Amino acid sequence: MTFASGPVRVRVPATSANLGPGFDALGLALGLYDDVAAEVTTGGVRVVVSGEGAGELPDGDTHLVVTSMRAAFDVLGGQPRGLALECVNRIPQARGLGSSSAAIVAGVLLARALVADGAARLDDAAALRLASEIEGHPDNVAPCLLGGFTVAWTEPAGARAVSLAVADAVRPTVFVPGERGLTAVARAALPATVPHAEAALTAGRAALLVHALTAEPALLLPATVDRLHQDYRAAGMPATAALVAALREAGVAAVVSGAGPTVLALTEVPAGFETGTDWQRWELPIDVSGARVARGRLGHAERDPVAAGRKS
Numbered sequence: 001m002t003f004a005s006g007p008v009r010v011r012v013p014a015t016s017a018n019l020g021p022g023f024d025a026l027g028l029a030l031g032l033y034d035d036v037a038a039e040v041t042t043g044g045v046r047v048v049v050s051g052e053g054a055g056e057l058p059d060g061d062t063h064l065v066v067t068s069m070r071a072a073f074d075v076l077g078g079q080p081r082g083l084a085l086e087c088v089n090r091i092p093q094a095r096g097l098g099s100s101s102a103a104i105v106a107g108v109l110l111a112r113a114l115v116a117d118g119a120a121r122l123d124d125a126a127a128l129r130l131a132s133e134i135e136g137h138p139d140n141v142a143p144c145l146l147g148g149f150t151v152a153w154t155e156p157a158g159a160r161a162v163s164l165a166v167a168d169a170v171r172p173t174v175f176v177p178g179e180r181g182l183t184a185v186a187r188a189a190l191p192a193t194v195p196h197a198e199a200a201l202t203a204g205r206a207a208l209l210v211h212a213l214t215a216e217p218a219l220l221l222p223a224t225v226d227r228l229h230q231d232y233r234a235a236g237m238p239a240t241a242a243l244v245a246a247l248r249e250a251g252v253a254a255v256v257s258g259a260g261p262t263v264l265a266l267t268e269v270p271a272g273f274e275t276g277t278d279w280q281r282w283e284l285p286i287d288v289s290g291a292r293v294a295r296g297r298l299g300h301a302e303r304d305p306v307a308a309g310r311k312s
Protein backbone atom coordinates (compact mmCIF):
# COMPACT_ATOMS: atom_id res chain seq x y z
CA MET A 1 0.00 0.00 0.00
CA THR A 2 1.30 3.48 -0.85
CA PHE A 3 0.91 6.37 1.57
CA ALA A 4 0.39 9.92 0.30
CA SER A 5 3.35 12.19 0.90
CA GLY A 6 2.74 15.33 2.95
CA PRO A 7 0.07 16.22 5.51
CA VAL A 8 -3.70 16.22 5.10
CA ARG A 9 -6.29 18.05 7.17
CA VAL A 10 -9.99 17.79 7.97
CA ARG A 11 -12.61 20.12 9.44
CA VAL A 12 -15.39 18.23 11.26
CA PRO A 13 -18.64 19.75 12.59
CA ALA A 14 -20.32 19.36 15.96
CA THR A 15 -23.59 17.45 15.85
CA SER A 16 -26.74 17.24 17.90
CA ALA A 17 -28.31 13.78 17.93
CA ASN A 18 -31.81 12.51 18.73
CA LEU A 19 -33.52 15.95 18.34
CA GLY A 20 -36.10 14.68 20.84
CA PRO A 21 -37.95 11.62 19.47
CA GLY A 22 -35.29 10.43 16.96
CA PHE A 23 -33.21 8.38 19.40
CA ASP A 24 -30.14 6.88 17.65
CA ALA A 25 -31.58 7.96 14.27
CA LEU A 26 -31.89 11.73 13.73
CA GLY A 27 -29.09 14.28 13.88
CA LEU A 28 -28.15 17.81 12.86
CA ALA A 29 -24.72 19.19 11.89
CA LEU A 30 -23.84 22.51 13.53
CA GLY A 31 -21.40 25.28 12.59
CA LEU A 32 -18.85 24.61 15.33
CA TYR A 33 -15.73 22.72 14.28
CA ASP A 34 -12.66 20.75 15.22
CA ASP A 35 -9.72 20.94 12.79
CA VAL A 36 -7.22 18.08 12.63
CA ALA A 37 -4.11 17.58 10.46
CA ALA A 38 -2.15 14.35 10.14
CA GLU A 39 0.93 13.05 8.37
CA VAL A 40 2.75 9.78 8.07
CA THR A 41 6.17 9.70 9.80
CA THR A 42 9.00 7.21 10.11
CA GLY A 43 8.03 6.04 13.59
CA GLY A 44 6.03 6.65 16.78
CA VAL A 45 2.77 8.51 17.35
CA ARG A 46 2.69 12.17 18.37
CA VAL A 47 -0.51 14.19 18.99
CA VAL A 48 -0.54 17.90 19.77
CA VAL A 49 -3.91 19.20 21.07
CA SER A 50 -5.01 22.81 21.54
CA GLY A 51 -8.40 24.13 22.64
CA GLU A 52 -10.93 21.69 24.13
CA GLY A 53 -9.25 18.75 25.83
CA ALA A 54 -5.73 20.26 25.76
CA GLY A 55 -3.68 18.83 28.62
CA GLU A 56 -6.32 16.13 29.23
CA LEU A 57 -6.51 14.01 26.10
CA PRO A 58 -3.85 11.37 25.43
CA ASP A 59 -0.95 12.45 23.19
CA GLY A 60 -0.24 9.06 21.64
CA ASP A 61 -1.70 5.73 20.59
CA THR A 62 -4.87 5.88 22.72
CA HIS A 63 -6.08 9.24 21.36
CA LEU A 64 -9.50 8.66 19.73
CA VAL A 65 -8.48 10.18 16.39
CA VAL A 66 -5.47 7.83 16.29
CA THR A 67 -7.46 4.70 17.23
CA SER A 68 -10.02 5.62 14.56
CA MET A 69 -7.22 6.12 12.00
CA ARG A 70 -5.82 2.70 12.95
CA ALA A 71 -9.24 1.08 12.43
CA ALA A 72 -9.48 2.72 9.01
CA PHE A 73 -5.89 1.77 8.03
CA ASP A 74 -6.78 -1.87 8.83
CA VAL A 75 -9.63 -1.68 6.31
CA LEU A 76 -7.45 0.23 3.82
CA GLY A 77 -4.79 -2.48 3.85
CA GLY A 78 -1.94 -1.56 6.21
CA GLN A 79 -0.60 0.61 9.01
CA PRO A 80 1.95 3.43 8.53
CA ARG A 81 5.20 3.32 10.55
CA GLY A 82 4.40 6.51 12.44
CA LEU A 83 1.89 9.35 12.68
CA ALA A 84 1.99 13.02 13.68
CA LEU A 85 -1.27 14.86 14.43
CA GLU A 86 -2.26 18.41 15.26
CA CYS A 87 -5.77 18.92 16.72
CA VAL A 88 -7.45 22.30 17.19
CA ASN A 89 -10.59 21.45 19.16
CA ARG A 90 -13.57 23.76 19.62
CA ILE A 91 -16.38 21.24 20.20
CA PRO A 92 -16.95 20.93 23.98
CA GLN A 93 -16.32 17.34 25.00
CA ALA A 94 -18.77 15.07 26.84
CA ARG A 95 -21.58 17.65 26.57
CA GLY A 96 -23.86 16.04 23.95
CA LEU A 97 -22.45 17.83 20.90
CA GLY A 98 -20.90 14.83 19.20
CA SER A 99 -17.24 15.47 20.03
CA SER A 100 -16.41 11.76 19.98
CA SER A 101 -18.09 11.29 16.60
CA ALA A 102 -16.19 14.30 15.26
CA ALA A 103 -12.92 12.71 16.42
CA ILE A 104 -13.88 9.35 14.88
CA VAL A 105 -14.93 10.87 11.55
CA ALA A 106 -11.73 12.94 11.51
CA GLY A 107 -9.66 9.79 12.03
CA VAL A 108 -11.43 7.75 9.35
CA LEU A 109 -11.24 10.53 6.74
CA LEU A 110 -7.62 11.44 7.51
CA ALA A 111 -6.52 7.81 7.18
CA ARG A 112 -8.35 7.51 3.87
CA ALA A 113 -6.75 10.71 2.58
CA LEU A 114 -3.28 9.46 3.59
CA VAL A 115 -3.56 6.37 1.37
CA ALA A 116 -2.85 6.87 -2.34
CA ASP A 117 -6.04 5.13 -3.59
CA GLY A 118 -7.91 5.52 -0.28
CA ALA A 119 -11.23 6.67 -1.75
CA ALA A 120 -11.41 3.54 -3.92
CA ARG A 121 -10.62 1.25 -0.97
CA LEU A 122 -13.00 2.98 1.49
CA ASP A 123 -15.83 4.84 -0.24
CA ASP A 124 -18.20 7.27 1.53
CA ALA A 125 -20.75 4.57 2.37
CA ALA A 126 -18.02 2.38 3.87
CA ALA A 127 -16.62 5.35 5.84
CA LEU A 128 -20.08 5.91 7.38
CA ARG A 129 -20.37 2.21 8.26
CA LEU A 130 -16.93 2.15 9.86
CA ALA A 131 -17.41 5.40 11.83
CA SER A 132 -20.82 4.20 13.08
CA GLU A 133 -19.35 0.87 14.14
CA ILE A 134 -16.62 2.64 16.13
CA GLU A 135 -19.11 5.07 17.76
CA GLY A 136 -21.78 2.43 18.39
CA HIS A 137 -24.69 4.47 16.99
CA PRO A 138 -25.01 6.33 13.66
CA ASP A 139 -26.91 9.50 14.62
CA ASN A 140 -23.86 11.73 15.21
CA VAL A 141 -21.42 10.37 12.63
CA ALA A 142 -24.06 10.67 9.85
CA PRO A 143 -24.55 14.47 10.09
CA CYS A 144 -20.83 14.90 10.81
CA LEU A 145 -20.00 13.21 7.50
CA LEU A 146 -22.91 14.43 5.37
CA GLY A 147 -23.89 17.76 6.91
CA GLY A 148 -27.44 19.04 7.42
CA PHE A 149 -30.29 17.11 9.00
CA THR A 150 -29.78 13.38 8.71
CA VAL A 151 -31.88 10.28 9.13
CA ALA A 152 -29.65 7.29 9.87
CA TRP A 153 -30.48 3.64 10.28
CA THR A 154 -28.62 0.35 10.59
CA GLU A 155 -29.09 -2.65 8.29
CA PRO A 156 -27.40 -6.04 8.71
CA ALA A 157 -24.52 -4.77 6.51
CA GLY A 158 -24.12 -1.61 8.60
CA ALA A 159 -25.25 2.00 8.92
CA ARG A 160 -26.80 4.07 6.15
CA ALA A 161 -28.04 7.67 6.13
CA VAL A 162 -29.71 10.38 4.09
CA SER A 163 -29.32 14.14 4.50
CA LEU A 164 -32.39 16.38 4.09
CA ALA A 165 -32.59 20.16 3.55
CA VAL A 166 -33.80 22.06 6.63
CA ALA A 167 -36.46 24.81 6.43
CA ASP A 168 -35.05 28.36 6.72
CA ALA A 169 -36.95 29.22 9.91
CA VAL A 170 -35.06 26.59 11.94
CA ARG A 171 -32.62 28.50 14.19
CA PRO A 172 -30.53 26.25 16.46
CA THR A 173 -29.32 27.62 19.78
CA VAL A 174 -27.30 25.47 22.17
CA PHE A 175 -27.06 25.99 25.92
CA VAL A 176 -23.82 24.37 27.09
CA PRO A 177 -23.22 23.75 30.80
CA GLY A 178 -19.81 23.62 32.46
CA GLU A 179 -20.20 20.09 33.78
CA ARG A 180 -19.67 17.04 31.60
CA GLY A 181 -21.77 13.96 31.07
CA LEU A 182 -20.41 10.89 29.32
CA THR A 183 -22.67 9.34 26.70
CA ALA A 184 -21.88 5.84 27.99
CA VAL A 185 -23.20 6.81 31.44
CA ALA A 186 -26.40 8.34 29.98
CA ARG A 187 -26.97 5.22 27.87
CA ALA A 188 -26.69 3.05 30.97
CA ALA A 189 -29.65 4.98 32.49
CA LEU A 190 -32.01 3.71 29.78
CA PRO A 191 -34.34 0.77 30.43
CA ALA A 192 -34.09 -2.40 28.32
CA THR A 193 -37.76 -2.10 27.29
CA VAL A 194 -40.37 0.69 27.21
CA PRO A 195 -44.17 0.55 27.27
CA HIS A 196 -45.75 0.12 23.82
CA ALA A 197 -47.73 3.37 24.18
CA GLU A 198 -44.52 5.37 24.78
CA ALA A 199 -42.85 3.77 21.76
CA ALA A 200 -45.91 4.44 19.60
CA LEU A 201 -46.15 8.09 20.68
CA THR A 202 -42.45 8.64 20.01
CA ALA A 203 -42.57 6.97 16.57
CA GLY A 204 -45.38 9.32 15.54
CA ARG A 205 -43.49 12.38 16.75
CA ALA A 206 -40.27 11.31 15.03
CA ALA A 207 -42.14 11.01 11.74
CA LEU A 208 -43.73 14.43 12.33
CA LEU A 209 -40.31 15.88 13.15
CA VAL A 210 -38.99 15.04 9.68
CA HIS A 211 -41.89 17.04 8.21
CA ALA A 212 -41.53 19.89 10.73
CA LEU A 213 -37.78 20.33 10.20
CA THR A 214 -37.93 20.18 6.42
CA ALA A 215 -41.24 21.90 5.63
CA GLU A 216 -43.30 23.18 8.57
CA PRO A 217 -41.25 24.49 11.54
CA ALA A 218 -44.47 25.73 13.20
CA LEU A 219 -44.98 22.08 14.20
CA LEU A 220 -41.60 21.73 15.93
CA LEU A 221 -42.99 21.98 19.48
CA PRO A 222 -45.31 18.92 19.23
CA ALA A 223 -42.80 17.21 16.92
CA THR A 224 -40.03 17.22 19.53
CA VAL A 225 -41.92 15.27 22.22
CA ASP A 226 -40.02 12.11 23.19
CA ARG A 227 -40.72 9.24 25.59
CA LEU A 228 -37.73 6.98 24.84
CA HIS A 229 -34.79 8.64 26.56
CA GLN A 230 -35.10 12.16 28.03
CA ASP A 231 -37.33 11.31 31.02
CA TYR A 232 -35.18 8.30 31.92
CA ARG A 233 -32.05 10.45 31.89
CA ALA A 234 -33.51 13.46 33.71
CA ALA A 235 -32.46 12.38 37.21
CA GLY A 236 -28.83 12.31 36.05
CA MET A 237 -29.03 15.89 34.65
CA PRO A 238 -31.67 17.82 36.63
CA ALA A 239 -30.52 21.28 35.48
CA THR A 240 -30.78 20.17 31.85
CA ALA A 241 -34.26 18.72 32.39
CA ALA A 242 -35.36 21.95 34.13
CA LEU A 243 -34.04 24.16 31.30
CA VAL A 244 -35.72 22.02 28.62
CA ALA A 245 -39.01 22.24 30.56
CA ALA A 246 -38.72 26.04 31.04
CA LEU A 247 -37.95 26.62 27.35
CA ARG A 248 -40.83 24.39 26.23
CA GLU A 249 -43.18 26.21 28.60
CA ALA A 250 -42.09 29.43 26.85
CA GLY A 251 -43.08 27.83 23.52
CA VAL A 252 -39.55 26.95 22.37
CA ALA A 253 -38.95 23.54 20.72
CA ALA A 254 -36.17 22.51 23.12
CA VAL A 255 -34.68 19.06 23.65
CA VAL A 256 -31.68 17.43 25.28
CA SER A 257 -28.82 17.55 22.76
CA GLY A 258 -27.60 13.98 22.21
CA ALA A 259 -27.13 12.29 25.55
CA GLY A 260 -26.83 15.71 27.26
CA PRO A 261 -26.19 17.71 29.27
CA THR A 262 -26.34 20.43 26.55
CA VAL A 263 -29.81 21.74 25.62
CA LEU A 264 -30.74 22.37 21.98
CA ALA A 265 -33.46 24.85 21.00
CA LEU A 266 -34.67 24.52 17.41
CA THR A 267 -36.82 27.65 17.36
CA GLU A 268 -36.10 31.22 18.39
CA VAL A 269 -35.60 31.79 22.11
CA PRO A 270 -37.72 34.78 23.30
CA ALA A 271 -35.72 37.94 24.05
CA GLY A 272 -35.18 38.19 27.79
CA PHE A 273 -35.35 34.43 28.43
CA GLU A 274 -33.02 34.00 31.42
CA THR A 275 -30.91 30.90 32.04
CA GLY A 276 -28.60 32.18 34.76
CA THR A 277 -24.83 32.08 34.50
CA ASP A 278 -24.33 28.30 34.43
CA TRP A 279 -24.92 28.07 30.70
CA GLN A 280 -23.00 29.31 27.67
CA ARG A 281 -25.50 30.19 24.95
CA TRP A 282 -24.48 29.97 21.29
CA GLU A 283 -26.61 30.50 18.21
CA LEU A 284 -25.13 28.14 15.64
CA PRO A 285 -25.81 27.92 11.91
CA ILE A 286 -26.63 24.53 10.45
CA ASP A 287 -23.57 23.06 8.75
CA VAL A 288 -24.68 21.89 5.30
CA SER A 289 -21.39 20.50 3.99
CA GLY A 290 -20.30 17.94 6.57
CA ALA A 291 -16.64 16.99 7.08
CA ARG A 292 -14.21 18.62 4.63
CA VAL A 293 -10.79 17.21 3.77
CA ALA A 294 -7.92 19.19 2.21
CA ARG A 295 -4.19 18.74 1.54
CA GLY A 296 -1.61 20.52 3.71
CA ARG A 297 -1.14 21.46 7.36
CA LEU A 298 -3.45 23.61 9.46
CA GLY A 299 -3.10 27.28 8.55
CA HIS A 300 -4.00 30.52 10.27
CA ALA A 301 -7.78 30.07 9.71
CA GLU A 302 -7.82 26.49 11.05
CA ARG A 303 -5.77 27.46 14.11
CA ASP A 304 -8.12 30.31 15.08
CA PRO A 305 -9.42 29.27 18.51
CA VAL A 306 -12.87 30.83 17.96
CA ALA A 307 -15.32 28.75 15.95
CA ALA A 308 -16.30 29.91 12.50
CA GLY A 309 -20.05 30.41 12.52
CA ARG A 310 -20.56 30.94 16.23
CA LYS A 311 -22.62 34.12 16.76
CA SER A 312 -22.59 34.62 20.54
Ligand SMILES: Nc1ncnc2c1ncn2[C@@H]1O[C@H](COP(=O)(O)OP(=O)(O)O)[C@@H](O)[C@H]1O
Pocket: 034, 053, 057, 063, 064, 065, 087, 089, 092, 093, 094, 095, 096, 097, 098, 099, 100, 101, 103, 181, 182, 183, 184, 258, 259
Ligand atom coordinates in the same frame (compact mmCIF):
# COMPACT_ATOMS: atom_id res chain seq x y z
N1 LIG B 1 -11.50 15.74 19.87
C1 LIG B 1 -11.30 14.64 20.58
N2 LIG B 1 -10.11 14.02 20.55
C2 LIG B 1 -9.91 12.90 21.26
N3 LIG B 1 -10.83 12.30 22.04
C3 LIG B 1 -12.02 12.89 22.11
C4 LIG B 1 -12.32 14.08 21.37
N4 LIG B 1 -13.58 14.42 21.65
C5 LIG B 1 -14.07 13.50 22.50
N5 LIG B 1 -13.14 12.58 22.78
C6 LIG B 1 -13.30 11.45 23.69
O1 LIG B 1 -14.69 11.15 23.78
C7 LIG B 1 -15.17 11.41 25.11
C8 LIG B 1 -16.51 12.08 25.07
O2 LIG B 1 -17.37 11.26 24.33
P1 LIG B 1 -18.92 11.25 24.62
O3 LIG B 1 -19.15 10.85 26.03
O4 LIG B 1 -19.53 10.42 23.55
O5 LIG B 1 -19.35 12.77 24.50
P2 LIG B 1 -19.80 13.68 23.26
O6 LIG B 1 -21.25 13.88 23.49
O7 LIG B 1 -19.02 14.93 23.38
O8 LIG B 1 -19.50 12.89 22.02
C9 LIG B 1 -14.11 12.33 25.74
O9 LIG B 1 -14.11 12.18 27.14
C10 LIG B 1 -12.84 11.83 25.07
O10 LIG B 1 -12.39 10.64 25.70
Ligand SMILES: N[C@@H](CCOP(=O)(O)O)C(=O)O
Pocket: 015, 016, 017, 018, 023, 024, 025, 095, 096, 097, 098, 099, 100, 137, 139, 140, 183, 186, 187, 229, 257, 258, 259, 260
Ligand atom coordinates in the same frame (compact mmCIF):
# COMPACT_ATOMS: atom_id res chain seq x y z
N1 LIG C 1 -28.31 8.62 20.46
C1 LIG C 1 -27.18 8.85 21.32
C2 LIG C 1 -26.60 10.20 20.99
C3 LIG C 1 -25.37 10.54 21.82
O1 LIG C 1 -24.90 11.82 21.41
P1 LIG C 1 -23.68 12.54 22.16
O2 LIG C 1 -23.42 13.78 21.40
O3 LIG C 1 -24.15 12.78 23.57
O4 LIG C 1 -22.54 11.56 22.13
C4 LIG C 1 -27.66 8.81 22.77
O5 LIG C 1 -28.63 9.49 23.07
O6 LIG C 1 -27.07 8.06 23.57
